[in-house]
Amino acid sequence: MSQEITRFKESKDQLFQPVKFEEPRGVFVSTYGCQMNVNDSDRMISLLEMLNYTPVQQPKDAALIIINSCSVREKPVHKVHSEVGRYRKLKLTKPDLLVGVAGCVAQQEKDQLLKDLPAIDFVLGPDNIDSLPEIVSKLHKAPEERLSAARFKHQEAYHVQTLVQNPGVSTFVNITKGCDNFCTFCVVPYTRGRERSRPYKQLVEDINKLTSRGVKEVTLLGQNVNSYTSDCGVNFANLLKGLCEDTDIKRIRYSTSHPKDFTEELIKISADYRDKICEFIHLPVQSGNTEILAKMNRGYSREDYLEKVDKIFDYLPGASLSTDIIVGFPGETEQQFNDTLSLIDRVPYESIYAFKYSPRPFTKAAKWEDHLSEEEKSDRLHRLFEKHKIIAHKLCEKYDDQEFEVLVEKRDEDRGNWSGRTTHNKVVNFVGGENLVGKFVKVKILKAFPLTLRGEFVSEY
Ligand code: SF4
Known part of the structure; x- marks a missing residue:
């Protein structure tokens, strides 16, 4: 060789x-x-x-x-x-x-x-x-x-329609590439390059092609979708509005959001078009302490973040939220970690994705003293998850006995049930009905768990 x-x-x-x-x-x-x-x-x-x-x-x-x-x-x-x-x-x-x-x-x-x-x-x-x-x-x-x-390219456009042979009911559509934020813990700007947004017209065309092939739901993807800026000056809020008005797509999700770029205009448009824009927002907070957020170079304080969350619930009282959290960032004290614990008391996250800090090559934080032992970080992570487990169980009770619109994505032949998602990004497994893949159906929830719901078919829409 x-x-x-x-x-x-x-x-x-x-x-x-x-x-x-x-x-x-x-x-x-x-x-x-x-x-x-x-x-x-x-x-x-x-x-x-x-x-x-x-x-x-x-x-x-x-x-x-x-x-x-x-x-x-x-x-x-x-x-x-x-x-x-x-x-x-x-x-x-x-x-x-x-x-x-x-x-x-x-x-x-x-x-x-x-x-x-x-x-x-x-x-x-x-x-x-x-x-x-x-x-x-x-x-x-x-x-x-x-x-x-492994060379960065600065091409403006890259294709979606040609690269999705079997798009299914729900598919991803990249809207941006790369990231300019340089959070001090994150390697992405070094591995995916500077941020580039796809042209607005191209996205409309791609999504129309996908809908003509049976796609009902798209998830718009980017490292920070909220900073999308098209060639013709369309921002993310107006991209969403445009896709709702100019395409036949039935549902739109997006990921990942950055709190510093999450605007009131975006929340308002999400509320105006809630029949299409899903009421699920993944809003990574990373820490509940303002000093740690500053060290992370996140561009917002605890108070800024909470203000945005309150605004989301003002416009979208039924919204479902999730977040990312890092525990044990360099210099994080017990008190600063407690601020993260108190934040999850304050914000009703239905799910959290939490990790122990570990240094990544090229990043600024990798040069700082990683002061906590693995055991101490594991202990913080454990306490965070334990606390959230109780919160998530309490929050999911609101779904019991309710009826929801579900977009059916697949049939699980082994279990004999259908599986789809609500606007809140809850996976619903349910029985009843025939030939449902790709359809919007009404499902009554019989039992709610933090991540999934179990229900029975009521009717097709
Ligand atoms: S955490 Fe997200 S916003 Fe921050 S640098 Fe990484 S990809 Fe960009």
Whole structure:
């Protein structure tokens, strides 16, 4: 196996000759991290279908394996190393197997990953996904090559419609790429580059194409969707309004929001168009203490955040909220952590995603003393989850015996029930009715749990 690493250069369109395998070949994609990565994996699979690859559930059935990595949480490089270790053994029995690492770890480590892990054939940064068919074609023609494709591109537009082969009932649509915020704990601006917004007209066209293919719900994706600014000056609030008015989409979700850019105009438009814009807001707070928020470079105080939450409930009293929290940030005292605990008493979060702080490469906070032991951080995390468990159980009682509109996404044949989501992003599993996938139905809730609801079919809308 050659150790030589070649920097991948895209061919001009007319020079690129994709291979097209006569027999379908399996591709296995292992995805870590956020919805952006889930969407990127879908895009990779759709692109590879051009070459006659088809997704498989087991690495052993694959001719191509891609690890779509995430570097936001702990030990990401370690995870890639250990997964590649498993595929190295597989390669001994399948010498034609190609293995690639994509996502933020690929962008962060670039050639170093190829140097450290001889079993990898290519690395692929998030900006280089469109080149995947060409990379795989090249490697097929020259299997001794090892390709590094992790260059930021500043293309304005990247396509959605061509990259979603089987969009289903609900699908993701990227509206921005990258992030300019440089929160002191976060590696994303270094792995996904500066923020770029897709043109408004292109988004309208993409969503109209998706609706004509049966899509009922889209989730608009970006690291900070609220700072979307189109080529023609449309902000995020007006993007939502425009999509409600100019497309046939039935439901719109979005993720992730940044509290500093979450405006009253956006809340007001969400209320005006609540029949389409879902009443679910993921609003990552990260900490309930103003000094820690300043150290995180979040751009808002505890009071600013609470003001926005109050505003949301003024306009949308039925809204459902969730958040992200980091415990044990450098310098966080017990008192400052208590401010986070008191914040979750004050804000009715139906779910929280909380993590222990761990330093990420390139970030400012990584240079600061990580003063707490793992045990102390685990203790804070445990106390946070215990407190929230009680809150979440109490909050979900309001759903008992109520009827909700549910967009049915799938049928679970093993359990014999349908599954869909309410506007509040609650997963509802229910029985009754026939041929319901893709339909909006009324469901009566029989039992509410913090993350899911159980119910029975009432009627179709
Ligand atoms: S807003 Fe902050 S946490 Fe979110 S992606 Fe940007 S830098 Fe990271």
